[in-house]
Amino acid sequence: MNCFHQIKAITLVTIIMLTNSCGKQQQHDFWWTYLADYDGHPGSTVVNLALKERAPVANFQHLVVTGVSYSSPKADGLPDSKELDWLDALSQKRLKVITQLTPVILSGSFTHNGERLDYIYISNTTGIEDALKKFYQDTCPDRKPYINLKEDSKWEDYSEFLFPNEHTIQFHREELTKIGYLKK
Numbered sequence: 001m002n003c004f005h006q007i008k009a010i011t012l013v014t015i016i017m018l019t020n021s022c023g024k025q026q027q028h029d030f031w032w033t034y035l036a037d038y039d040g041h042p043g044s045t046v047v048n049l050a051l052k053e054r055a056p057v058a059n060f061q062h063l064v065v066t067g068v069s070y071s072s073p074k075a076d077g078l079p080d081s082k083e084l085d086w087l088d089a090l091s092q093k094r095l096k097v098i099t100q101l102t103p104v105i106l107s108g109s110f111t112h113n114g115e116r117l118d119y120i121y122i123s124n125t126t127g128i129e130d131a132l133k134k135f136y137q138d139t140c141p142d143r144k145p146y147i148n149l150k151e152d153s154k155w156e157d158y159s160e161f162l163f164p165n166e167h168t169i170q171f172h173r174e175e176l177t178k179i180g181y182l183k184k
Contacts, residue, residue: 032176042076045162048108062121063119063152066118066120066132066145066147067117069145070083106118106120106121119162
């Protein structure tokens with residue numbers, strides 16, 4: 001099985017997990033995974049395409065970009081299935097930690113170059129950084145955590161990074177039409 005097909009199979013699990021973990025916050029999700037080239041290496045993006053019609057969402061003007069490092073035995077640098085399962089489980093646990101402090105909208109995740117980052121829009125940043133530091137220390141002290149809290153009232157990280165650009169949409173047009181996102 002080539003790299004592209006492996007990633008498609010592996011990310012199906014990610015889509016299901018992300019959809020299940022976010023169903024309470026968002027009523028009409030449309031999760032999709034795509035691969036793209038970043039500096040000569042593949043990156044995998046999982047994105048909720050349905051947010052494009054609603055973004056920016058009022059009262060969700062802050063963004064948490066957070067995740068951890070991983071190591072991969074694969075030449076392309078993407079995680080193997082065991083590591084991806086672990087990263088998916090970590091994402092679900094982390095989302096629960098953040099949800100205890102503020103409402104959330106998970107907009108997607110990005111996996112590239114030994115790092116998996118979730119992009120989570122939130123209403124309030126109070127206590128988030130401390131809670132995430134404690135979470136990472138307790139859950140995975142051997143991993144390098146990444147935490148970036150910022151204002152993104154226009155949802156630029158979602159629309160300009162996670163959401164596929166026109167070239168990517170055209171490249172995947174047949175797949176996007178088959179899954180019902182694009183009309184024939």
